[in-house]
Structures are given as structure tokens and as C-alpha cells.
Amino acid sequence: MRLCIKYASVILVTAVLISCGRGRINRIARVDEGMIIVRIDNRWNDSVKKEFMLRFGLDSILFRAADEGLSTVETDNRKWELKRIDQYITEATAVISDELGADRRDVLMFDEPSDTLLYADIRTQDVFGVNNLKNRETVAFGEDTALFFLENHLEASSVFIAGTFNNWNSMLNSLTKTDSGWMVKLKLLPGKYLYKYIVDGRWIIDPGNNLRKRDRDIGNASVIYVPDYTFELNSKPDAKEVVVTGNFIQWNRRGIPMLKENGRWYLPVYLRDGTYAYKFIADGTWMPDPANPDVRQDSNGNLNSFIGIGNAVTFTLNGYTGAEQVILTGTFNNWDRNELLMNKTTTGWSLRYHISPGMYEYKFIADGYWLTDPENPFTAGSGSFTNSVIAVMPNHRFELKGHENAREVIVTGTFTGWDPGKYRMVRKGELWIFHAYLKPGKYLYKYIVDGEWILDPANSIWEENEWGTGNSVIWIEN
Amino acid sequence: MSIRRLLNIVPAVLPLFLPVLILMFNGNQNETDRQDSNNRVTDSKTETGNSILLPFKNAGRLLITDAVIDGVTGNLVFDSGASEIVLNRTYFRNHIRTGTAGQKGITGNVGDVEKVHLGVINLPGLELKGIDASLTDLSHIENRRGVKITGLFGFELLKGYEVTIDAVNNLMELNPEGSVSREEKRGKPDVILKAEIRKNIIFMRGEIAGSSLLFCLDTGAEMSVISSHCPKQVFRTFTVNQKVTLKGAGLNTTQVMHGKLDEIRFGSRSLRNFEAIVAGLDDLSEVYGIKTDGMLGYNFLRETVISINFASGQVSLWFNKNQQ
Numbered sequence: 001m002r003l004c005i006k007y008a009s010v011i012l013v014t015a016v017l018i019s020c021g022r023g024r025i026n027r028i029a030r031v032d033e034g035m036i037i038v039r040i041d042n043r044w045n046d047s048v049k050k051e052f053m054l055r056f057g058l059d060s061i062l063f064r065a066a067d068e069g070l071s072t073v074e075t076d077n078r079k080w081e082l083k084r085i086d087q088y089i090t091e092a093t094a095v096i097s098d099e100l101g102a103d104r105r106d107v108l109m110f111d112e113p114s115d116t117l118l119y120a121d122i123r124t125q126d127v128f129g130v131n132n133l134k135n136r137e138t139v140a141f142g143e144d145t146a147l148f149f150l151e152n153h154l155e156a157s158s159v160f161i162a163g164t165f166n167n168w169n170s171m172l173n174s175l176t177k178t179d180s181g182w183m184v185k186l187k188l189l190p191g192k193y194l195y196k197y198i199v200d201g202r203w204i205i206d207p208g209n210n211l212r213k214r215d216r217d218i219g220n221a222s223v224i225y226v227p228d229y230t231f232e233l234n235s236k237p238d239a240k241e242v243v244v245t246g247n248f249i250q251w252n253r254r255g256i257p258m259l260k261e262n263g264r265w266y267l268p269v270y271l272r273d274g275t276y277a278y279k280f281i282a283d284g285t286w287m288p289d290p291a292n293p294d295v296r297q298d299s300n301g302n303l304n305s306f307i308g309i310g311n312a313v314t315f316t317l318n319g320y321t322g323a324e325q326v327i328l329t330g331t332f333n334n335w336d337r338n339e340l341l342m343n344k345t346t347t348g349w350s351l352r353y354h355i356s357p358g359m360y361e362y363k364f365i366a367d368g369y370w371l372t373d374p375e376n377p378f379t380a381g382s383g384s385f386t387n388s389v390i391a392v393m394p395n396h397r398f399e400l401k402g403h404e405n406a407r408e409v410i411v412t413g414t415f416t417g418w419d420p421g422k423y424r425m426v427r428k429g430e431l432w433i434f435h436a437y438l439k440p441g442k443y444l445y446k447y448i449v450d451g452e453w454i455l456d457p458a459n460s461i462w463e464e465n466e467w468g469t470g471n472s473v474i475w476i477e478n
Numbered sequence: 479m480s481i482r483r484l485l486n487i488v489p490a491v492l493p494l495f496l497p498v499l500i501l502m503f504n505g506n507q508n509e510t511d512r513q514d515s516n517n518r519v520t521d522s523k524t525e526t527g528n529s530i531l532l533p534f535k536n537a538g539r540l541l542i543t544d545a546v547i548d549g550v551t552g553n554l555v556f557d558s559g560a561s562e563i564v565l566n567r568t569y570f571r572n573h574i575r576t577g578t579a580g581q582k583g584i585t586g587n588v589g590d591v592e593k594v595h596l597g598v599i600n601l602p603g604l605e606l607k608g609i610d611a612s613l614t615d616l617s618h619i620e621n622r623r624g625v626k627i628t629g630l631f632g633f634e635l636l637k638g639y640e641v642t643i644d645a646v647n648n649l650m651e652l653n654p655e656g657s658v659s660r661e662e663k664r665g666k667p668d669v670i671l672k673a674e675i676r677k678n679i680i681f682m683r684g685e686i687a688g689s690s691l692l693f694c695l696d697t698g699a700e701m702s703v704i705s706s707h708c709p710k711q712v713f714r715t716f717t718v719n720q721k722v723t724l725k726g727a728g729l730n731t732t733q734v735m736h737g738k739l740d741e742i743r744f745g746s747r748s749l750r751n752f753e754a755i756v757a758g759l760d761d762l763s764e765v766y767g768i769k770t771d772g773m774l775g776y777n778f779l780r781e782t783v784i785s786i787n788f789a790s791g792q793v794s795l796w797f798n799k800n801q802q
Contacts, residue, residue: 029718031756034706057721096706100757108699111725170533171544171602201531203648217536463568463617
């Protein structure tokens with residue numbers, strides 16, 4: 001009890017001190033007749049000074065000028081008049097010259113990036129997801145499709161659905177009226193999506209879906225996971241409860257409850273592309289999946305079932321049959337030099353590996369010797385820092401016509417941080433090409449032809465840049 | 479000069495002036511035709527006389543709506559501070575220019591503005607034809623907000639409608655003027671103010687610390703603005719909080735003081751702890767042709783539902799429940 005009182009006192013005193021500090025800072029600046037006036041107190045400690053400078057965008061020059069008793073000082077693009085009020089306080093006064101523009105062809109916008117989920121690529125954000133629908137009809141899944149059903153609202157004249165799958169476009173996907181509600185079938189890849197309905201112009205969340213997410217810009221939105229795998233267990237028809245657990249939920253002992261139908265346990269889930277270990281827990285008993293032959297022993301001797309989700313990429317290296325070991329390493333495993341041991345074949349080396357869609361650089365290490373993939377013409381970097389490049393599930397092809405005599409053509413942009421060494425294009429017929437996977441969003445880019453930066457001549461969409469040379473623009477849609 | 483003498487002169491000079499008169503007549507007629515076709519709202523998806531509900535989204539504190547402009551899909555920012563339609567040059571470079579003019583933006587000069595004539599603008603529930611627009615670089619909005627912005631529109635597109643903005647529910651109601659007022663559904667407004675309308679911009683009076691001030695409604699402002707030249711007593715109620723940075727076109731940024739007003743009053747109702755930035759509005763006042771003391775931006779819209787009736791020149795306000 002005494003300890004509690006002691007802690008409570010400390011917290012109280014701290015809170016009072018903080019509030020006093022803030023209050024002091026709050027009262028030090030005022031506006032009067034087009035002037036900003038700040039009161040500088042020479043008793044302030046460094047932390048108060050720091051807060052002052054941070055909040056009002058000023059630097060220490062003003063403090064020094066006040067200390068030295070100067071009457072004027074120029075800092076922060078303003079001329080400050082200084083006036084000593086008493087032995088502690090100096091008032092600094094400057095004209096507010098922040099004139100807003102004369103013609104409103106622009107918005108008044110804070111210089112801050114939007115941290116909204118509204119337009120972010122959230123499809124592959126989560127490793128794992130499971131739906132929580134009030135009934136099965138709310139969203140029914142088919143082969144890469146989802147059938148959305150909104151019950152009632154029969155008096156409405158139009159219903160649309162908007163979400164992260166269509167960039168929240170409120171005009172794109174209309175629903176069809178049925179005798180009990182509205183429905184629409186959408187083609188959706190596995191993943192996580194946020195959505196809302198628009199009933200006669202009014203936004204509503206899906207009343208049939210219990211899973212919701214709140215965001216600053218969109219308020220409440222419904223959440224759906226388009227599943228890409230169904231866990232199944234047929235050998236425990238009499239079990240009272242079966243849950244699934246695995247490395248995708250950090251082997252949580254409570255697991256995720258499975259559903260039961262005619263003695264069969266099942267659970268449709270979304271798992272991001274990758275390789276996962278899992279087990280079932282039937283009435284408290286842990287067991288690997290009896291229907292899955294891919295069972296591996298971990299370092300503690302436990303047997304776990306394994307599944308690979310998504311497209312597997314087969315990396316091959318022809319030759320080097322005399323090597324004792326070949327390792328695959330790249331940006332997909334943070335250039336780990338031990339993890340991915342390749343399998344020896346009759347003609348060389350091979351490894352099947354599940355990777356989520358994206359751009360990756362990689363190399364082989366044959367008995368300690370690093371080499372690029374001889375079969376892959378796409379590269380980035382130069383000299384000994386040249387890496388092979390692969391686009392997993394590419395969704396855009398950069399093409400540049402002509403320039404047949406160029407020695408090197410690079411495509412670079414906001415997707416490479418404007419790295420002039422990424423990515424090297426390959427000549428194919430009349431074109432220089434490069435396959436890329438780009439997440440949904442806006443990208444600026446340029447080609448570098450033998451060192452000369454050029455706009456994409458085939459793309460009429462470009463915007464100004466600070467050098468007056470422009471950047472080509474592409475939007476990758478969800 | 480007597481009427482008789484004038485009548486004597488007319489036949490003599492008529493042949494000289496006839497071509498001019500014909501030209502003037504034709505010119506006027508062309509102008510009339512053009513006005514008829516310009517900015518005409520063709521309500522293709524909703525029955526005439528019904529209200530149109532325009533769903534909005536947010537990009538930061540900006541209100542945006544889907545739009546397809548001559549086949550270009552994207553989002554338009556609803557910016558009631560814009561007196562005309564402004565399109566992002568990035569997507570409309572190939573439209574035929576109908577003129578140019580030098581312009582200044584919110585944080586400085588944004589260079590020449592080209593004019594274009596558009597075919598069709600589709601908004602949810604609305605189709606607009608024969609629109610004139612200007613082009614400028616709006617890439618800074620896209621790059622800061624991560625959303626495709628094809629342009630800005632204000633009240634110019636919505637003439638002929640009573641416009642109700644409900645920012646909390648991301649909704650705009652358009653009621654053809656003369657139709658049954660939506661106020662019946664919403665209940666009696668808390669406050670009705672007289673609006674002054676200049677260049678498609680809405681101005682209305684509010685009061686701070688006993689000073690009557692003129693504000694323009696600016697849905698394209700992420701934060702309300704108080705003119706740095708407001709009377710002394712206004713700023714006695716203003717607590718400066720911090721400096722914030724505004725982003726304009728190109729590399730332009732402006733730093734301004736942000737703080738809170740103790741109270742801002744509209745008619746019999748008031749908003750307390752009202753956030754605002756302090757900036758000079760002299761240039762803006764000059765362009766509007768009226769001394770503007772402030773701009774009511776997104777934080778004002780979050781506190782009220784506002785309805786503008788252009789025919790009656792009235793602004794109706796419904797205050798959110800937590801306000802006095």
C-alpha cells in the first residue's frame with residue numbers, strides 16, 4: 001500500500017511538473033497586430049529551450065541574441081526585434097509575413113505524409129487472417145472470387161462496393177438487386193481487404209461482417225480475408241474441439257478454433273506467400289496433420305507439418321557439379337549465407353522456394369565463390385556488386401523502343417530510391433524490357449540510356465520535377 | 479439633340495454600324511449558347527427533382543470524390559475555395575489549350591496556367607458536360623497523400639443546387655434549387671446566416687472576441703485560417719501552439735503559426751477551442767474583391783453540417799452535439 005502511495009505521488013508530481021512546463025511554453029507566444037511575439041526566459045533549462053525551438057521552429061541564435069542583449073537578429077528567415085522586459089524576460093517580435101497565395105488553384109495542405117490505410121497496399125500486410133462473418137452468405141468465396149451479399153436495403157436505388165481492391169472507387173463496382181438484398185461477384189486474389197458499401201450515396205460498413213478496422217481517413221471499415229488455404233482434419237470426428245496453431249501465430253497454445261461439418265474439421269484461412277509449420281490440437285492433444293506427408297522434425301525433436309503458400313520459384317544453377325555445396329542467398333532472406341542449401345541434380349543445382357510477390361536480388365555461393373545466375377540476363381549494380389534480379393509475379397513491364405546501339409539501359413525511379421544502377425534492362429527484338437513487380441500506388445521513373453536520363457517516350461503521363469526535366473508517372477492499381 | 483434630328487441621322491449611319499450590330503448580336507447569342515452549354519449539370523443517374531448524394535472519401539484532411547474526366551479515372555478534391563475547376567496537368571497535357579494566364583498558388587507562384595475545354599466529367603450520380611478548366615501542377619497533393627488527384631472543383635460545378643456538406647459522414651447532398659428542402663429531414667438548422675457569394679466562393683460572418691469577421695468557406699483548406707491582421711482583441715483569445723509547415727506546388731513550403739481560439743461564434747452558437755493557423759490574407763482579399771478575415775476549413779466542417787442555398791443566399795448550420 002505504501003509503495004502504491006509512493007508511486008502515485010511520483011506520478012502526480014511528474015504530471016504536475018509536465019503540465020507546468022507545457023503551460024509555460026503555451027503562454028510564451030502570442031500574435032498582435034500582424035506580429036508574432038515570443039517571450040524568452042533566461043532561466044529556462046536546456047529541455048525547455050529544446051521544446052521551445054522544436055515547437056516554434058527556431059534555433060539557438062535567438063537565445064544567444066537575447067543573452068547578449070542584441071536589439072535585432074535575423075534567423076528563421078525573419079528579422080526579430082528584441083526587447084528586454086526585465087532581468088529574466090526578453091520579448092522577440094517579428095512580422096508575420098506568411099501571406100497565403102492570391103489565387104486559389106491549390107489546396108491548403110499540411111506538409112505531412114498521409115499515414116492512412118486508405119490507399120496503402122494492405123493485401124499482403126498480414127501474415128495470417130481468418131474471417132468472422134455473421135453467416136456464410138455475407139461473403140462466399142470461389143476460385144479467386146468473392147461473392148459479396150448485402151441483406152435488405154431493397155428500397156435503395158443503387159448500391160456500390162468500394163475498398164482497397166478498387167482504390168476505394170465508389171463508382172466502379174455496383175451490386176445487383178435480388179429478392180432479399182444486393183450482390184456482386186468480384187475477382188480477388190487471396191489477401192486482406194478493407195471495404196464499405198455505398199447505399200444511395202451513403203457509406204455503410206457490412207452489417208454481416210464482425211471484423212472491422214478503424215482508420216483516421218476512412219473511419220470504420222469492414223475487413224475480409226480472401227482465403228488461400230483450408231486446414232482440414234478428417235480423423236477426429238468425435239473430438240469436441242480442434243484448433244490449429246503454427247508459426248504464423250507464434251505457436252499460440254489456444255490456436256484458432258476450427259469449424260465442424262459432418263464430422264470433418266476445417267478452417268479456411270489467408271496465409272501470406274511463404275512456408276509455414278503447423279499442428280492441430282484436438283481436445284488438448286497436439287498432432288501433426290495426418291493427411292500432409294511434409295512432416296519435419298525440429299531441433300527439439302517435435303514433428304511439425306509444413307505447407308508452402310503461393311508460387312514457388314525454382315532456382316537452378318547448371319554446372320558446378322564438382323562443388324560440394326551451393327547456397328542460394330538474396331534479399332528474400334537478408335543475404336543469409338547458410339539457410340538455403342541447394343539440391344544437387346544430374347546437371348547442376350536446384351531449389352524450390354516460396355517467395356511473396358516482389359522484386360528480389362540474389363546470388364549463388366558455390367563452395368564460397370559468389371556468382372550471379374548465368375541463365376538470368378536481368379541484373380542490378382556493377383562490378384563485383386552485380387546481382388541477379390528476379391520479379392516474382394511481375395505486374396508491369398517497362399519497355400523502351402529503339403536505342404539499339406546503346407550499351408546499357410537502366411530503368412530507375414521511386415521504386416529503387418532513384419538508384420542509377422537499378423534495374424538493367426535487356427534487349428529483346430526492337431525493345432529494351434524489364435519485368436517488375438510493383439505494389440499498388442504511384443511511381444515516378446526514368447530511363448538511363450548510356451548515362452543519359454530520359455523520360456519514357458511512350459508514356460504521355462509525366463510530372464514536373466525540381467530540375468525541370470520531368471519524371472514519367474505510372475499508377476499500379478490494386 | 480432632338481429625337482427628330484436623331485431619327486434623321488439613323489438611316490444615314492445605319493449601313494456603317496449594321497455589320498457591327500450583327501456581330502454584336504451574333505456574339506451575344508454565341509455567348510448565350512456557350513453559357514447554356516458550359517458547366518451544365520446533366521443528372522443522368524438520378525430522377526430530376528430528387529436529391530443527389532455524392533459520397534466523399536478523405537485524403538488526409540481533404541475531401542475527395544471519384545471522377546472520370548474525359549476517360550481519365552482519378553479523384554477530384556472538393557475545394558470550395560477554388561472559383562473554377564482546376565485539373566492536374568500531369569493527366570491533361572494532351573487536351574487542346576484554349577488560353578494561358580500567370581497565377582499564384584497558396585505558397586507562392588505556380589507559373590502559367592493553361593485553359594482547356596473538357597467533354598464529360600462523371601461524378602457519382604452526376605454527369606457534367608462542356609466544362610472549361612485550367613491546368614496546373616497538383617502532383618504535390620498526390621505525392622503527399624498517395625492518391626491519384628486529377629483536379630479540384632468548387633461550387634462552380636454545383637450551381638443550381640442547394641449543397642449540404644456532411645463531412646463527418648463523408649457525404650454531400652445536392653438538391654435542385656426550388657425542391658423540397660432537406661432541412662425537413664435534418665430538423666431546423668441551429669443557425670441561419672446570410673451568405674455573400676463572390677466568384678463562386680461563399681463568405682459568411684462569424685464573431686471572435688466581439689469582433690465581427692468575414693470568413694470564406696474553404697473545403698480545400700486542411701485547417702481554418704485567421705488573418706494576421708485581425709483586431710487585437712481577436713488574438714487575445716488565441717493561444718499559439720506551434721509552427722506548422724504547409725506544402726504548395728513544386729518545392730514550395732510555408733511555415734505558419736498554429737494555435738487555438740478560445741471561441742468562435744456563428745449567430746447564437748459557438749465553437750470552443752477552435753484550431754486555426756495565422757497567415758496574411760491580403761493578397762487573397764484583393765483577388766476576391768472583399769476583405770477576408772479568415773477561412774473556414776476542414777476542422778470547421780468536422781464540427782458542423784453546412785448547407786448553402788445559392789438562390790436565397792443563405793447558409794444553414796447544424797452543430798454537432800458536443801458543441802454549444
